[in-house]
Amino acid sequence: MSRFNVKKVAVLGAGVMGAQIAAHLVNVKVPVILFDLPAKEGPKSAIAEKAIANLKKLKPSPIGVAEDADLIQPANYEEHMKLLKGCDLIIEAIAERMDWKLDLYHKIAPFVAKHALLASNTSGLSITKLSEALPDAIKPRFCGIHFFNPPRYMPLVELINTPTTNAEVLDQLEAFVTTGLGKGVVRAHDTPNFIANRIGIAGMLSTIKQAENFGLSYDVVDDLTGKKLGRASSGTFRTADVVGLDTMAHVVKTLQDNLSLETDPFYGNFGTPPVLAKLIALGNLGQKTKAGFFKKVGRDILQFELDSEDYVPAGGKADEVYGRMLKKPAAERLKLLRNAEGKEGQFLWAILRDSFHYAAIHLESIAESARDVDQAMRWGFGMKQGPFELWQEAGWLEVARMIQEDIDAGKALAQAPLPKWVFEGAVAQAGGVHTGEGSWSPALKKFVARRVLPVYERQLFPEKLLGEANLPDWQSAGTTIAESKALRTWTLDGKVLIASIKNKMHAISPEVMEALMEAVDVAESEFDAMVIWSGDTPFSVGADLEATMPAFVIGGADAIESIEQELQNLMLRLRYAQVPVVSAIHGLALGGGCELAVYSARRVAHMESYLGLVEVGVGLVPGAGGLTYLARRAAENAATSTGKDLLPFLTEGFTAAAMAKVGMSAIESRKLGYLLDSDIVVPHKDEVLFVAINEAKAMAVGGWRAPLKRPFPVAGRSGIATIKGSLVNMRDGGFISEFDQHVAGLIANVVCGGDVDAGTLVDEAYLMKLERQAFCHLIAHPKTHERILGMLNTGKPVRN
Numbered sequence: 001m002s003r004f005n006v007k008k009v010a011v012l013g014a015g016v017m018g019a020q021i022a023a024h025l026v027n028v029k030v031p032v033i034l035f036d037l038p039a040k041e042g043p044k045s046a047i048a049e050k051a052i053a054n055l056k057k058l059k060p061s062p063i064g065v066a067e068d069a070d071l072i073q074p075a076n077y078e079e080h081m082k083l084l085k086g087c088d089l090i091i092e093a094i095a096e097r098m099d100w101k102l103d104l105y106h107k108i109a110p111f112v113a114k115h116a117l118l119a120s121n122t123s124g125l126s127i128t129k130l131s132e133a134l135p136d137a138i139k140p141r142f143c144g145i146h147f148f149n150p151p152r153y154m155p156l157v158e159l160i161n162t163p164t165t166n167a168e169v170l171d172q173l174e175a176f177v178t179t180g181l182g183k184g185v186v187r188a189h190d191t192p193n194f195i196a197n198r199i200g201i202a203g204m205l206s207t208i209k210q211a212e213n214f215g216l217s218y219d220v221v222d223d224l225t226g227k228k229l230g231r232a233s234s235g236t237f238r239t240a241d242v243v244g245l246d247t248m249a250h251v252v253k254t255l256q257d258n259l260s261l262e263t264d265p266f267y268g269n270f271g272t273p274p275v276l277a278k279l280i281a282l283g284n285l286g287q288k289t290k291a292g293f294f295k296k297v298g299r300d301i302l303q304f305e306l307d308s309e310d311y312v313p314a315g316g317k318a319d320e321v322y323g324r325m326l327k328k329p330a331a332e333r334l335k336l337l338r339n340a341e342g343k344e345g346q347f348l349w350a351i352l353r354d355s356f357h358y359a360a361i362h363l364e365s366i367a368e369s370a371r372d373v374d375q376a377m378r379w380g381f382g383m384k385q386g387p388f389e390l391w392q393e394a395g396w397l398e399v400a401r402m403i404q405e406d407i408d409a410g411k412a413l414a415q416a417p418l419p420k421w422v423f424e425g426a427v428a429q430a431g432g433v434h435t436g437e438g439s440w441s442p443a444l445k446k447f448v449a450r451r452v453l454p455v456y457e458r459q460l461f462p463e464k465l466l467g468e469a470n471l472p473d474w475q476s477a478g479t480t481i482a483e484s485k486a487l488r489t490w491t492l493d494g495k496v497l498i499a500s501i502k503n504k505m506h507a508i509s510p511e512v513m514e515a516l517m518e519a520v521d522v523a524e525s526e527f528d529a530m531v532i533w534s535g536d537t538p539f540s541v542g543a544d545l546e547a548t549m550p551a552f553v554i555g556g557a558d559a560i561e562s563i564e565q566e567l568q569n570l571m572l573r574l575r576y577a578q579v580p581v582v583s584a585i586h587g588l589a590l591g592g593g594c595e596l597a598v599y600s601a602r603r604v605a606h607m608e609s610y611l612g613l614v615e616v617g618v619g620l621v622p623g624a625g626g627l628t629y630l631a632r633r634a635a636e637n638a639a640t641s642t643g644k645d646l647l648p649f650l651t652e653g654f655t656a657a658a659m660a661k662v663g664m665s666a667i668e669s670r671k672l673g674y675l676l677d678s679d680i681v682v683p684h685k686d687e688v689l690f691v692a693i694n695e696a697k698a699m700a701v702g703g704w705r706a707p708l709k710r711p712f713p714v715a716g717r718s719g720i721a722t723i724k725g726s727l728v729n730m731r732d733g734g735f736i737s738e739f740d741q742h743v744a745g746l747i748a749n750v751v752c753g754g755d756v757d758a759g760t761l762v763d764e765a766y767l768m769k770l771e772r773q774a775f776c777h778l779i780a781h782p783k784t785h786e787r788i789l790g791m792l793n794t795g796k797p798v799r800n
Helices: 016-027 046-055 066-071 081-086 098-111 127-131 167-180 196-214 218-224 237-243 245-258 274-281 320-325 330-338 343-366 370-381 387-393 396-408 425-430 454-458 510-526 545-575 592-598 626-639 647-658 666-671 685-701 716-732 738-751 764-779 782-794
Strands: 009-012 032-036 073-076 089-092 117-120 142-147 156-160 184-188 294-297 300-305 310-313 439-441 446-448 479-483 487-491 496-501 529-532 581-590 602-612 680-682
Touching (some): 032 046, 046 073, 089 098, 098 127, 127 142, 142 167, 156 370, 167 184, 196 343, 196 370, 218 300, 218 343, 237 294, 320 330, 330 343, 330 387, 330 396, 343 370, 343 396, 370 439, 387 396, 396 425, 479 510, 487 510, 496 685, 510 545, 529 685, 545 592, 545 782, 581 685, 602 685, 626 738, 626 764, 647 716, 647 738, 666 680, 680 685
Parallel strands (some): 009 032, 009 089, 032 073, 117 142, 156 184
Antiparallel strands (some): 142 156, 300 310, 439 446
């Protein structure tokens, strides 16, 4: 297969999805042009320009750092059609109107380069019918490419071919979308709403109907159908608000317009729910209009009431007994729900039964295999398990029997029986649809293995579904070198040692420190390099407070200083190790986790990596070398400037530490200084280890040596005075508390080098001693205790 080079992309349509797809392309360093209609007044590209400007305001941000939105090139169809000739991929993302899309295709066809791929981001229109508007020369290079909202964060992209799509085109696009954009690709059949929206919207309609049947309010339903059920924390109705009620209604209408009772036995349930119709008529479209099923007024959350057409107080919670039920093993859980006497339990069984029933009925028509359905629901709807996974875990035949009994009793939403393959043959014998051999394909009547493409060789430990026993498990793969409750060291190739922290949230306890020290010793004597990585998130939330507090209770500040010094020694050991140490980061790297990363020789970070020194949130200062790192980096950056004043180079780092600022992407973490230009940002989470291992090997082959220890200048007492003056103004303005001011003043003292003249040369050991002194002073402070206890009890910072 020839390499598909994507040098530039055009996105047609600057609406919500089009603009955010363009933003994500910028996140992964792909030049992009955003097209829309010519404006009737002012600059012709004003519509695209406004959409680009709006990207900077959206929360959560669709872009790594707001200013990068300006890298998107605005364009319009009247003046800039020739720009399409320089694009390798053109993504159409205009409104979901078949006639508008076909008209646009006629207009752009002459400008599509001979090698370029053209793809539609339609959420459910027929890709084959769309292709009919294209010249024969373009048809083999056309397909569907369905992103999920918001495109930066949702992993799923569905690729949909037509009968004329070249197979190599899909393979090329899958490779680019996977490794270039960091997405999970599922290939869907060209049926209404494809896979995820077909199953997901049917599930939402079922939930709305069953909530009405059982008389449950929206807040209680969301409490039941969020994290407790292993789904997105936003539940059902809040998710609808985020998606947009007009968007949801359009997807529902696609089902209504393109299906019938003959093609879908559940068709009778696809009527637009009265509450959805009423909210749309009122212009309450969800989050985008600040009112939908829910509405925030001040600090209060209200929910819509159809009878009064007004909003009433929300905040209701489900009976705790069902929360306990949902923690039971799958088989016990489903039986308890089915036999529950309360309406909340009956509701939960009903929506789960409906989802199993619907997925089984339509599997053959919408997807190649059950794997595609479960991956689509995981990646597109934020489920921990797809419907077939949960069904299989709970006992395939027993759950099938329960579903069929409900169908026969008239309790299900449709009377169509479960397909024969559910009860007979290979699936029944295997106890489910997912096996080590592959996932069940009703059309092919066999278990189908995962697609084999070169791009997937980069995923050493791909996300696997329940039952996929043939896929490797990172927790037991390779050759174990040493293992304790805190850390496992292992290798895949005998050349790179991998260190995986096992503690909860990968917190750094004294046992982790000791094991990492030993790992560096082993790496230096037996390996070429070392990588710190774990297959689950986070990278590390930092020091284990629960493990260190008993030491403080018994030994006071002296015991804590000893632990802090050991942690600092670990960081220096990593920095000056005689083999390159690479931190492979995905998710949170906070406090000591951030320090672990910055003291490594190199960092390979997933795009969704969030780094920060957050100790002030618990009333402490970074004490494992974080402040020393900020001071050293400021001096190194100042050395490249003609100016002699260190303070301007220190301001960003000081502010980040004093305000506990976390980079909300790998790109922003680089801006804060926690990642360097030499570090690598990887779009796909499952490729981080592959890239880290290869980076470590390249560093070793390149003759990497640890840096020489050298002193560096600090800002001194004059820098401290300047910073403290600003802190007084912030306190007097009510922006920070008196205790915040005290903590920030201690941070200033460390990063500026204490009571010395500006420009005084210091070393890391000197600054680390100042860190320990500040840390130990604060660990005994009553307000620090309040913050620590608050964080341990609630998981939220206390402002005091």
